[in-house]
Amino acid sequence: MTRPDAPRPADPRVHALVAFACGALFAIGLGLAGMTSPAKVLAFLDVTSPDWDPSLAFVMAGAIGVHFVFARRAGVAAAAGRAPAAGGRYHVPEPAPIDRALLAGAALFGAGWGLAGYCPGPALVAFVVTPISVVFVGAMLTGMWATRVVRERVAARAAHRALALENERAIEREARG
Amino acid sequence: MTPPTIAPALAGGALIGVSASLLLMLTGRVAGVSGVVGGLLTTSADGRPEAERRGETAWRLAFVLGLLAGGVALFQYRPESFGSLEGSPVSPLLVALAGVLVGVGTTLGNGCTSGHGVCGLSRLSRRSVAATAVFMAVGMLVTFVVRHVAGAR
Numbered sequence: 001m002t003r004p005d006a007p008r009p010a011d012p013r014v015h016a017l018v019a020f021a022c023g024a025l026f027a028i029g030l031g032l033a034g035m036t037s038p039a040k041v042l043a044f045l046d047v048t049s050p051d052w053d054p055s056l057a058f059v060m061a062g063a064i065g066v067h068f069v070f071a072r073r074a075g076v077a078a079a080a081g082r083a084p085a086a087g088g089r090y091h092v093p094e095p096a097p098i099d100r101a102l103l104a105g106a107a108l109f110g111a112g113w114g115l116a117g118y119c120p121g122p123a124l125v126a127f128v129v130t131p132i133s134v135v136f137v138g139a140m141l142t143g144m145w146a147t148r149v150v151r152e153r154v155a156a157r158a159a160h161r162a163l164a165l166e167n168e169r170a171i172e173r174e175a176r177g
Numbered sequence: 178m179t180p181p182t183i184a185p186a187l188a189g190g191a192l193i194g195v196s197a198s199l200l201l202m203l204t205g206r207v208a209g210v211s212g213v214v215g216g217l218l219t220t221s222a223d224g225r226p227e228a229e230r231r232g233e234t235a236w237r238l239a240f241v242l243g244l245l246a247g248g249v250a251l252f253q254y255r256p257e258s259f260g261s262l263e264g265s266p267v268s269p270l271l272v273a274l275a276g277v278l279v280g281v282g283t284t285l286g287n288g289c290t291s292g293h294g295v296c297g298l299s300r301l302s303r304r305s306v307a308a309t310a311v312f313m314a315v316g317m318l319v320t321f322v323v324r325h326v327a328g329a330r
Contacts, residue, residue: 010204012232016239018203023243024250025196026208026291031251033189034182035290037260038267043179045320053179055186062190063197063295070198071299074205084205091205092300093287098307105286106293106308110315112278115323116267119290120283121210123276124241125248129259135269136276143280144211145218151284 010088018086027125033059036125038117045114179260197296204236209292210244211283213237282312 034040034055043053078090113119118126118136126133197208206213217237225233251258267275283289286308288297293312297305 010232012228012235015204015206015232016235019200019206019236019240020243020246022196022200022208023240024247025199025243026193026210026240027244027247028251029189029192029194029196031189031247031255031258032192033186034179034258035189036248036251036258037179039260040179042320042324045316046324047317048321048325053181055179055182058183058186059190059193060294060298062187062192063194064190064299066191066194067197067201067295067299070202071296074201075300078205084201084203086203088205090201092201092207093302093304095302096304098304101285102287102304102308103311105282105284106311107282107315108278109282109286109289110312111319112275112280112282113290113312114316114319115278116272116275118272118275118279119210120214120279121244121289121291123279124210124214124244125251126259127248128245129248129252129256132267132269132272135272136279139273139276140280141214141218143277143282144215144284145280147281147284148215148218 008083008087011086014086015088026121029063030122030125033062035059035119036122041113041117041119041122045117193291193295194299197291197299200240201296206236207292207296208240209288209296211279211289212287212292213240215284217241286312 030036040053041056043049043051044056046052074084074090074092077084078092083089109119116136118133120140123133123136123140127137200206200208214237217234279289283292286293288305288308290312293302293305293308298309
């Protein structure tokens, strides 16, 4: 008999069903919170205005208040080698150093957020509702795709160079020996 | 200007937290929207078995469809969630530029408001604390410049 929480393969259909329900719940949370209104987001980011609207700070408070508990439980379960309830494994990012790509990326993202008042989640929630979000999402997907293509090309070139260097050394060794 | 709405903000935030927690506890996935979407745009075949890649695409697509469906439900029952439906406070060209910046930035920085701001901060990830501080600060700075220096909106 296997333990219910022993590692086992994910059932893709269950995972997709859960993901759909979570996406819908996430969207309703964003809408209720006010994150799907660019005017509301910009009124929150406009901290020097006498009419500053601090509401959206409470979205983060509410979300972290709940998720903090479960993120911790998932961390413990993952460390103990247990599987998530619907199988598969925990895909939680490994701790990594703070690097330039992270900071530059966050700065570019913040600039876009402050320009239009949309971040990725709310823009997708508004996708079938407000025409302007279609413009935003189209541009965002293009930016995501292009960055991935460039990053993969740079990585491939680096790997290629490493391999060429390795081959050169092997030939040299052979010539000497 | 928009009037403060503290209670719905807290409640909506809690729902976001419940959603992220369910996704993590049931499937082991992090509910970072830019990461979920970005994973659909990978161009390289990374040598993983076909079935695994298909399952990967399926849950990501399902999450995005859930976001869209939630948007439709909101429009049905709470259209004021979207602010003014007539248009954005910003010109379409500026919105497109903003979209590109968000796409490039979240890919380079590996996350957005949900991935770093909610999931990462909940894990007390140092990278996410740094990223969140930077995107909040730059978002506020850009809003300040656009509204009070350039005098737009």
